[in-house]
Amino acid sequence: MLTLGPEELHSSLSDPVLGSMGFLNEVMSRYPDAISFAPGAPYAALVDGVDIGDCVDAYLDHLRTDRGLNPVAARRLLYEYGPSRGIINDLVAQVLRRDLGIDVAPQAIVITVGAQEAMLLTLRTLIRSEQDLLAVVNPCYVGIMGAARLLDVGVVPVPETAEGVDVDALEAACVAARARGRRVRALYVAADFANPSGAAMDLPARNRLLAAADRHDLIVLEDSAYGFTAVPEQALPTLKALDRSGRVVYLGTFAKLCLPGARVGFVVADQPVRAPDGDRTLADELATVKTMVTVNTSPIAQAVVGGMVIRAGGSLAALAAPRAELYRRNLTLLLDTLDKLDNLPAGVTWNRPHGGFFVRMRLPWPADANLLNVSASTFGVLWTPMSMFHLDGGGRDEIRLSCSYLEPAEIVTGAERLAAFLRHVAG
Ligand SMILES: Cc1ncc(COP(=O)(O)O)c(C=O)c1O
Numbered sequence: 001m002l003t004l005g006p007e008e009l010h011s012s013l014s015d016p017v018l019g020s021m022g023f024l025n026e027v028m029s030r031y032p033d034a035i036s037f038a039p040g041a042p043y044a045a046l047v048d049g050v051d052i053g054d055c056v057d058a059y060l061d062h063l064r065t066d067r068g069l070n071p072v073a074a075r076r077l078l079y080e081y082g083p084s085r086g087i088i089n090d091l092v093a094q095v096l097r098r099d100l101g102i103d104v105a106p107q108a109i110v111i112t113v114g115a116q117e118a119m120l121l122t123l124r125t126l127i128r129s130e131q132d133l134l135a136v137v138n139p140c141y142v143g144i145m146g147a148a149r150l151l152d153v154g155v156v157p158v159p160e161t162a163e164g165v166d167v168d169a170l171e172a173a174c175v176a177a178r179a180r181g182r183r184v185r186a187l188y189v190a191a192d193f194a195n196p197s198g199a200a201m202d203l204p205a206r207n208r209l210l211a212a213a214d215r216h217d218l219i220v221l222e223d224s225a226y227g228f229t230a231v232p233e234q235a236l237p238t239l240k241a242l243d244r245s246g247r248v249v250y251l252g253t254f255a256k257l258c259l260p261g262a263r264v265g266f267v268v269a270d271q272p273v274r275a276p277d278g279d280r281t282l283a284d285e286l287a288t289v290k291t292m293v294t295v296n297t298s299p300i301a302q303a304v305v306g307g308m309v310i311r312a313g314g315s316l317a318a319l320a321a322p323r324a325e326l327y328r329r330n331l332t333l334l335l336d337t338l339d340k341l342d343n344l345p346a347g348v349t350w351n352r353p354h355g356g357f358f359v360r361m362r363l364p365w366p367a368d369a370n371l372l373n374v375s376a377s378t379f380g381v382l383w384t385p386m387s388m389f390h391l392d393g394g395g396r397d398e399i400r401l402s403c404s405y406l407e408p409a410e411i412v413t414g415a416e417r418l419a420a421f422l423r424h425v426a427g
Contacts, residue, residue, distance in 0.1 A: 035410050037406075050304075056307055058307035058310040059307040081296060104268055110269065133153070135218075137157075156173050189209070191239050193229060195226065222251065224251075229320075246272075264302055267286060269283040347364030361401055367396070368385055
């Protein structure tokens with residue numbers, strides 16, 4: 001039997017980043033009774049209530065009444081290969097315009113297999129050669145780090161402050177790259193409740209970032225997976241909505257708003273691209289790349305998500321409201337419970353995000369896989385070491401707590417177990 005050595009396979013496979021999602025699943029399966037603050041999974045009851053058949057019916061009805069397809073053509077659209085750009089672009093364009101102030105044509109959108117594919121397509125398309133680098137906020141979502149690693153894209157970590165990406169450090173990184181004959185082509189950033197830190201950018205910080213992107217000719221890849229959890233009166237415009245120079249490519253996902261199992265996301269890329277046979281848009285190029293990656297996003301999965309949007313009256317805000325309320329309830333409960341814990345060791349501190357799924361906790365000691373095992377086996381509570389999200393060996397004394405899918409009683413018990421664990425480590 002042919003045996004392959006790791007040195008014969010792509011080097012990304014030996015990178016811990018690629019193993020990080022598997023690592024958490026493995027720890028969780030080893031300790032099924034532990035309360036887990038590890039995964040950023042959606043709250044199960046929200047998902048359990050979805051009637052897939054009804055969603056598909058709603059979408060088929062939309063095809064017949066709004067797009068004038070006859071019943072056979074409508075069904076065929078779901079059953080056959082489809083356009084690589086997608087089939088629910090009209091609905092996505094409508095919710096973006098109505099709910100997020102992002103005004104783009106349906107053709108400027110590509111429907112992808114989750115935000116993950118949007119990241120992969122975008123990097124493949126924008127990073128021309130090894131001279132081009134991707135800046136990422138550090139700590140960073142593993143999905144973009146993994147996509148960059150798979151594509152051999154050089155990554156530049158940029159530190160994060162409580163107000164999101166450190167714009168001065170970003171500018172310094174651009175200058176330093178130029179001095180080495182390279183250029184930072186794009187920045188990956190989440191302005192709203194980042195994964196893993198929960199950090200959010202205020203309005204001046206958003207405008208400062210866009211001005212810096214102009215100065216350094218940067219494309220901004222905005223991931224807004226958790227933007228929908230903001231308190232409606234406090235929600236800030238996305239970078240894409242504020243963008244006046246066409247620098248922002250918006251990466252979207254329906255994983256948290258609809259169903260992660262549908263694997264539907266999208267990318268908004270309305271930037272014009274000069275071409276010999278007439279002008280194109282960046283979305284056209286992404287759709288071309290997609291023909292060689294997943295060909296098209298499952299039309300059946302798109303119909304499920306499209307139907308959920310239609311059933312919510314074509315409004316992202318209506319779809320988001322009950323979900324956001326539930327996630328904010330969980331987050332508030334976690335923060336309140338942490339506040340009430342007695343005798344926590346000195347040096348244990350945490351941030352107080354106003355939305356999203358995550359809290360970042362600092363500890364007075366390194367929080368590694370060994371400590372995680374003690375926490376799980378002896379105290380029945382799991383969390384994620386923050387070092388998994390750092391590119392420069394940082395975050396060793398921090399953990400990420402996620403409360404999105406837990407029941408309120410589990411959050412309280414889990415926080416108490418965490419406190420017992422922390423007291424134990426402190427001795
Ligand atoms: C920051 C961020 N972006 C995107 C996603 C969702 O990606 P996908 O649509 O591929 O499930 C997640 C899910 O955990 C996330 O945390």
